[in-house]
Amino acid sequence: MDVIILQLLNGLDKGGAYALIALGLTLIFGTLGVVNFAHGALFMLGAFCAVTFNKLLSLEIVTTDPTKTTAWGTPLEIRTPYIEAYLGDFGNWVLNYSVPVSILLAIPVMLLFGFIMERGLIKHFYNRAHADQILVTFGLAIVLQEIIKSIFGANPIPQTAPDAVRGAADIGAALGMDPGVIVYPYWRMVYLAFAGAIIAAVFAFLQFTTFGMVVRAGMADRHTVGLLGINIERRFTIVFAIAAVVAGLAGVMYTPILPPDYHMGMDFLVLSFVVVVVGGMGSLPGAVAAGFLLGILQSFASMNEIKAILPGIDQIIIYLVAVVILLVRPRGLLGRKGVMEN
């Protein structure tokens, strides 16, 4: 029983991450009709916003101590973070909360980046073949990750969650079960809540604002909306920027779980495409549903009891489920006819 609950939690958590990335991807599909292979790179850029923020905070005053030397004979350097030197305790607090606080940095950065990317590049590919879109965005993804690599190196860079949410919570005890049976990290719960909040915000935005209504109409029938004299293109730019922000924030908040490195976007890329397609191209609820479904199934397939019967099932479960779903439901869980079918 406890195993099931734990794996369910794992699945929800994983699903939250998948859904967040897939959400932006499917938004871009649905509105702009663009296959964005650089979406993983946007996720990675978000994560590196957190890294950059942390690095900025930890900029150090370097003084040398001539009386001591390093093992290779140069004078020993003594480093004191600026922020600690100037702001004292508040500085420490900010450093402690650097991951959540860096959201403040990530939002404008990702907005700007999404805006530039759409206006400067994606815009010109609306009417090009999907293959061309794939090639150009894939090229962009490589360029972005190589730039990150040349700045930050290839090694993962650890980011820590704030002290207050660093450990694990004993959920079991809180529910009256034996203590220590169901333990779950605070940060993962924070991430799950965060994912839920972002998903809800995006849905609310599309559901309850006029802007959202136009975008939804555009997703349904772009041509007609264009005929109504509504400048749909400008709105799509904003949609793209929003998708970039969603991916970026997903990246920021994921850093304490997965120390970011330059390649993390590519690692998520294929998976997020599978999620989007299983959900149905251009369907936001579909992407969210598929994200959670695949996350949960993956968690359960990894259980020892199941692996004992079907060795290696955890390695292929996502793809297996994708195949089955696509064969049973031609357009994924909630896909519409005619989107990306040719």
Added chain:
Amino acid sequence: MSLIRKPLNRRSILRAGALGGAALATPTIFTSRAWSAGYLNEPTGAEVVLGFNVPQTGAYADEGADELRAYQLAVKHLNGEGDGGLLNTFSSKELQGNGVNGKKVAFVTGDTQTKSDAARASAKRMIEKDGAIMITGGSSSGVAIAVQSLCQEAGVIFMAGLTHSNDTTGKDKRKNGFRHFFNTEMSGAALAPVLKNNYGTDRKAYHLTADYTWGWSQEESIKKYTEGMGWETTAAVRTPLGAGDFSQYITPVLNSGADVLVLNHYGKDMVNSLTQAVQFGLRDKQVNGKDFVIVVPLYSRLMAQGAGENVKGIFGSTNWHWSLQDEGSKAFVKSFGQEYGFPPSQAAHTCYVQTLLYADAAQRAGTFDPCAIAAALEGFEFDGMGNGPTLYRAEDHQCFKDVLVVKGKENPSSQFDLLEVVEITPRSQVEYPADLLGGELGACNNGA
């Protein structure tokens, strides 16, 4: 049009053609093994070309970059530039800092991408185009084994870089291939006594193992030695390579009754699984009245950097560490640190040493003939390279030397000072019979 012409600009093309192969006096067209005189790629000019084949892209790119730094340093020292590094402490005094066998050492580089195919393609380029007489490098066992067998078929020497699987000098060993780095068998033998002293003999271990040959090799070795001292293995679970999120493998550990988690992961997998295991509060747990502990049998500094403070107090083994205080280690750290501004990693160390060992063997043999060099390396005893007295065993081309057991440092003084050496397990404790791991060296191939 100008776009595609640009990279193919005629002048740069011609120069690119001359690339690295300034050493190559002979035209490469129609050079074949039958054509060359005594052995493949016999150096005829004033230079001898070595091939440094390291990961430059992918997850191990930083490790590869460090290996490349070490190689460049080694070449400098061999050619008499810099402070001479380990040449000063090396027990063999054949090398004079004037090249090898009177020839200046030149090198070519390539990217393995940590993929067997790419690594072999890169090594082949070095052999076929650049005339490399020896290939070295690599940061994973799959690549090392693939390149080693290529070098065997082609007829050049392979000096393995970082490869930890038993198979490299076990069931996949080759007459032309040599490994200085240690292996999982030695990790197990060195680690077990330390674990026993710290955690006792009544422990239940849960293994998470990367699902490929190196992972299995390490799991087997660690199981063998920990079970030998009385530990019980609760479960050994295979995890897919590059899983990213390991939560679904970590949660079953919580209530499995195990009180030790052994992470048979390397690189990014290890960084992720350790970070997440700590997040799940495993290290704060009490099981069977004991503190729950995590063990990472193979450590590297780059991994420790990636996992950050999560490594504190966690035991593992390593081939070498820059904080060692013997003369050889101090000399290497000094010349590497002065050149690059930070201390070398164990990957850098093993690559540097391998280059010197190769050069020394060539010097002693008086030729670059792979078979003569192999003979000179086999059974070679040396010291002063940072690992104490070392033997290149003739039967399996594996170096036998002391193994370090390390622990994540509680209060690191810098981003490089993450591990502390808790024990130097003497060579005698980690030696094993040559036929233990199977395999067959076969005959030497000089490509002629």
Added chain:
Amino acid sequence: MEILRVEGVNKSFGGLRALNNVNFSVEQGTVHAIIGPNGAGKSTFLNCMIGRLIPDTGTVKFGNISLTGMKPYEINQVGVSRVFQTPEIFAELTLLENVIIPTMAKRDGQFSLRPFKRLDADREILDKALHMLEDVGLAEKKDVISGSLSRGDKRRLELAMCLSQDPKLLLLDEPTAGMSRADTNNTIDLLKRIAGRGITKVVIEHDMHVVFSLADKVTVLAQGTIIAEGKPEEIKGDPRVQEAYLGGAHL
């Protein structure tokens, strides 16, 4: 002789009854027009005939063959071709290639795997296709990519594609929709010219000018039901038809 017989066809979409017990037959060698106001069910009817939609009840018989449940390409292979409301052509291919494909489909069947045969050595097909293009007056454009044609030319190309198959029955869905008056007249001329070949045609049309210059017989469909049938002159004067069209301007 009857070439096509539709009996008791019903088709609903959700709660909407698109076709209501339609009985219909076409005489061989005639031009049979189906007219009706927007939303009368004309296109649904046509789609039921060619296998794009499957009727809820009822049968569609082509000669002795029941078309109900057959795949569109099987229906075509028994001799039914269709011209669409918006021209369906192979827009990335040249005009000649566009005509070659149906010509080969007629000769070689729904699938034939001959990867090593050279198409440019197949004189029979080439000549026939070229001849077809000449017939519709597009021969000089044979190497043009068809997507760049004007709408009228696309329509003529599509017609050539269908005619190249020597169909027994040709279904035309508003062949002059969206065309200029001149293009319309050209199309009428063309259709008249090929009328002599004994190809039976079913034409769905809005434009009464077209209907009355082509059709031998007219069926009027309104709200999924046939409300009148007869010769063009009879239909012209039928008050029910005028009612259905609300005093339609074309009459």
Added chain:
Amino acid sequence: MSTRTSPARDYIFFAIFSVAVLTMPIWLEPIGAGYPDLLQKFAIFGLFATGFNILFGLTGYLSFGHAAFLGVGSYTAVWTFKLLGMNPIPAVIMAIIASGIFALAIGYVSLRRSGIYFSILTLAFAQMSYNLAYSVLTPITNGETGLRVLRSDPRLFDGNGGQEGPLIANLFGVEMTGWGGFYFCAIILLIGFFIAQRIFRSPFGIMLRAVKTNQNRMTYTGLNPRPYTLAAFVISGMYAGLAGALMCITDPLAGAERMQWTASGEVVLMTILGGAGTLLGPIFGAALIKYFENIFSAFNEQTLHEIFSFLPDFIEGPVISVAGLFVGEGWHLTLGVLFMLIVIFLPGGLMEGVSRIGKLFKRSSGKSEPNRATAPAE
């Protein structure tokens, strides 16, 4: 096309292409590509991309799982070596058959969907194959280490006396490494190219292009698109299997990573980069990517110094540090930039560049080109 192609023109074109391929060792020497392994890779990946182009270029179905067939071909070839002996001919035949069967199974299921749904289905099958080959199927594939021929293998036809000598494929005594391997691959490439050329010119080829352009019209024209696309899928799967076999013939090792999605992506990139739907484009694309992978990655600071040594020191320093970003460990960056530039400025891939240059040349030589639509470049 039909009125402007003729058997004679195709034979001349093929003859020129053959000469160009067979003399690659000479004319590619000045750009540093004239060594056997890279030229083998050009031929092998050229073949792979040519086959992929039959599916993608003609029918427009974008498969993201073709690396699986490459892998199947590789494993089959090595197993053939292990069981039958080191002659490449049986390995080639077995690999084509095995990958053909595999492609038939995957294609039959995947072609039930189109567009991106098809892409993801093929991707899913390939990733499953890769993950299983890497781990659970290790007894068959030898997992991470890769499948190799061992001395202990039965090798029915040449295993008896074969204790000595390296275990590499040989065609009746000609060793398939080095130049021998290159010429073997080159001849197979020429055969593959010839077949592709015939497919492009055949009724079958035009039907495949019809599938790409308008499946609806095709259906109402009495044609069943499914068997056509399935046939194209199987043929291109066989090309991939053949390419996989050649990889093992020139270098008898089959690793699972050949089946990873990145490998499938690579052939997609090669094809689009060169020009999908053209005969030569995919081969150009394959050569370009392999050239970057092997040559640009090999530049290091030392070689950059040699290249820029003509510059005065104060310029040389910055130039080398900028150039250093694009070569050696930064060769991926060059590749990424190249992808973007080509797709932005040459939407039809490299072949569009070639045809533009060709037009420029024609215009400058005074002949005015009659204004007709662009034919597919060849």
